[in-house]
Amino acid sequence: MSSNNRIKVGVIGAGAIATHCHIPAYQALPDVEVVAVADATPGRAQEVAGKFGIARAFTDYRDLLAVDGLKVVSICSPNAFHAEQTIAALEAGINVLCEKPMAIAYDDAVRMVDTAKRTGKLLMIGMTNRFREDIQAMRQYAVDGLLGEIYYMKAGWLRRSGIPGYGSWFTNKKLSGGGSLLDIGVHFLDMALWIAGFPKPLAVTGATFAKFGPSGKALGGWGADIFRTGKQVFDVDDLATAFIRLENGAVLTLEVSWAAHVGEFGENYLRFLGTEGGMETASRFDKHYSVRYYSERHDHQYDQQLQVSAGDKNHWVEIAHFIDCVKGSAEPLVTFEQSLTVAKVLDGIYRSAELGREVAL
Amino acid sequence: MSSNNRIKVGVIGAGAIATHCHIPAYQALPDVEVVAVADATPGRAQEVAGKFGIARAFTDYRDLLAVDGLKVVSICSPNAFHAEQTIAALEAGINVLCEKPMAIAYDDAVRMVDTAKRTGKLLMIGMTNRFREDIQAMRQYAVDGLLGEIYYMKAGWLRRSGIPGYGSWFTNKKLSGGGSLLDIGVHFLDMALWIAGFPKPLAVTGATFAKFGPSGKALGGWGADIFRTGKQVFDVDDLATAFIRLENGAVLTLEVSWAAHVGEFGENYLRFLGTEGGMETASRFDKHYSVRYYSERHDHQYDQQLQVSAGDKNHWVEIAHFIDCVKGSAEPLVTFEQSLTVAKVLDGIYRSAELGREVAL
Incomplete structure (x- = not known):
């Protein structure tokens, strides 16, 4: 497949999960090209781009989202940024594979799903196990x-x-x-x-x-x-x-x-x-x-x-599956409703631990 | 030790725990004699008394409690009778080793302990493990x-x-x-x-x-x-x-x-x-x-x-320990307070299961 027809992928957050799993898993697929990487730590994205032969590197993920023709982003940043970055990517018309946990608060998870539904873009949480x-x-x-x-x-x-x-x-x-x-x-x-x-x-x-x-x-x-x-x-x-x-x-x-x-x-x-x-x-x-x-x-x-x-190689299988979903040949194994349920339970466990008693969900 | 100086023991409830554990464990001690056994099932106490060479057999446990010189009883009956039989034995001035669970309701457990405190007799629950x-x-x-x-x-x-x-x-x-x-x-x-x-x-x-x-x-x-x-x-x-x-x-x-x-x-x-x-x-x-x-x-x-x-041989060790307590050379390893705590938690688990929610103790 010529470079022009490949599915263009960006990776936000260039830490260990990006370099050990997401980037090599995308690069193992013949019809996918990782075209950009972003990391808020100065120099980190450039270093990773150099190592993996990725064309463009940014410190601001919003610059990555503006890359022409981007079809998929992986969110590999610290948990606190998952919601904001996922929502921005979906709003930019890009399909999102977001690392776990979905968000640090249930309300953020709800906003992520609402945005995915409204934009019609794919959102899948990386439940690689x-x-x-x-x-x-x-x-x-x-x-x-x-x-x-x-x-x-x-x-x-x-x-x-x-x-x-x-x-x-x-x-x-x-x-x-x-x-x-x-x-x-x-x-x-x-x-x-x-x-x-x-x-x-x-x-x-x-x-x-x-x-x-x-x-x-x-x-x-x-x-x-x-x-x-x-x-x-x-x-x-x-x-x-x-x-x-x-x-x-x-x-x-x-x-x-x-x-x-x-x-x-x-x-x-x-x-x-x-x-x-x-x-x-x-x-x-x-x-x-x-x-x-x-x-x-x-x-x-x-x-x-x-x-x-x-x-x-679970990340490899997961990412190949997500690309199949993007191509329309599969449905996400991890659904919105399931991800929201998990987020709600996690939120409830922390609330219960803080209150020292059982909480209803 | 002559027969007269032996610690006289009665066993209430002649089921498997009595015949597999309590009776042989008492009989293994040189200064203890099992002098009576009671079981509500007609003929059962007689059968067990014959098998173990026990002098007296009763169908009504109250007859057993009236045996002269009885120093210890083991309560080996179904759980529902533990409280009534334990309290009756304590009131008769007899030390009690009661099989687990202590009682079928926490309130019964409290009455058992109150009676033991008032009569000054020993009460130990058989936490053999x-x-x-x-x-x-x-x-x-x-x-x-x-x-x-x-x-x-x-x-x-x-x-x-x-x-x-x-x-x-x-x-x-x-x-x-x-x-x-x-x-x-x-x-x-x-x-x-x-x-x-x-x-x-x-x-x-x-x-x-x-x-x-x-x-x-x-x-x-x-x-x-x-x-x-x-x-x-x-x-x-x-x-x-x-x-x-x-x-x-x-x-x-x-x-x-x-x-x-x-x-x-x-x-x-x-x-x-x-x-x-x-x-x-x-x-x-x-x-x-x-x-x-x-x-x-x-x-x-x-x-x-x-x-x-x-x-x-945990029952053997437990029963030897209880006899030592009766003789005044040991303190019960299983205390009143501990037994009440266990009873309270068990009661709470059943209440919680019934209500479908956490309960305070």
Whole structure:
């Protein structure tokens, strides 16, 4: 395909998620061209543009949105800018793939969706974990009715030592809106609800803690380490736990940590208990996943195990899917309504943690 | 020791817990004699008395309480009778070891404690799991300060197929007061709170389900199987889950099932996350326990593993301890206040499940 016919993509925010995932994933597609990158840090966009052979670099994302013929932007900036930048891109007639979390406040998420609906442009939130092979399989198990009625769900990701220090915005509430819950909890909440068919959440009770971050302990490998410079800002959660009541009577419990005294390198899991069967996945990202299914046959306990690959290319699959949506050959796997529901639950967990009591959604 | 100097014990309720645990545990002690057994089912007490060489058998427990010189009774009857029988025994001047759960209603538990205080007799609830070697070790880890401030706790026992069918009173709310939560959840709630030093619970939110029991599925090995006779009564929970807020800001989550589509034969675990360390035990009853402790030393992750025996003699240790208390050489490990706290939380979980919202305690 000639350069002129390629889908022109811009990337706003040139941090690790842009350079490790979005930019290479777009560049792996033959009919896509990343034509511009923007980052508010002086020189950062230029550096990344040089490294990836991207023609144009900006410090002001509004200059990027003015690039002629731009069809898609990825929003890879700190969470606090997602809403403003997404809305500006949609208003400029550009389709948006926005990194998680959607926004730092539910009201912002609503404005994003309203703008997408009004402009008719695509907006998809980067729930990249839905594209994991085990999660796709589990969704199919549920769709196929192998679980019957799902009444109890658990989802969690407990990192032992994984506080992101990237430029420290992750741990600065003004820029991030929240800590471990918004950063990684969002994925497990979304996966659990999606696999279960997005039953409506009615109420949440939650609690958040910050027992490691304020002292600069348990720093992870993501991003730059500025904790030991004495300039650290840490006013977000490093552990969150929640109990979520769903309209169909089911309950979902969620737990997440950036840092905690747990075994090995931590753990992540999803479990679904249904009337006809149960299933779970528990894995580390550098190993194979196993999806285990439990039921009964002929009055005996009956187990299945499905081995799938580790799937470290989820962003690649997600971005290829989003480009298919832009081309009109697919519908976004992550819908407006689902993204709003997730944003509402996250907002509710933080409110509940602050109030110290259950809140209705 | 001559027969006359032995501590005379009576056992009320001659079901499985009496014949598998209490009676043999008392009989293993050289200075104790089980002199009477009572059971409301005609012929049952006589049968058990014959089997264990117990001199006297009654169908009315009040006749047992009138036996001369009785110093101790074990209450092993269905839950609904615990309060009445405990209070009657205390009023008769007899020390009481009462099986869990303490009572089917919190108000009954309060009356039991009031009576014990007024009569000056001992009352201990049979929290036999506290006597497990791994649990004793974990309590010591906490007491020694190895966890720092404990802020997040999890406790659970998920049986895959373990609905008790003993005479069916376990599954009949009028006799049991509740299902899996009262039967096995009580242990995990008690262990978690005890290890953490019994922080005061402030509020609970919970949910209960009955997805297996009503159809007679997933029957366990405990007790007689009358499910398949068509006479089954099942109006209690077979799965319960709860989120418990504690006064010190910590959270405890609890999950329990008699039956659920989980892996292998189920799982049971306790986990504690603290500022200085975390620890967990996860085990099956027929294997060794491992207590795992996680912390950090010299900027590295630091793990310990403590192997302890499976401890299937917890009732023996508990009953020897209770006899020591009766003799005045020990103080009850399970106190009035702790037992009332556990009863209050259980009561709150059922209320919350019924109301579909968090309740203050």
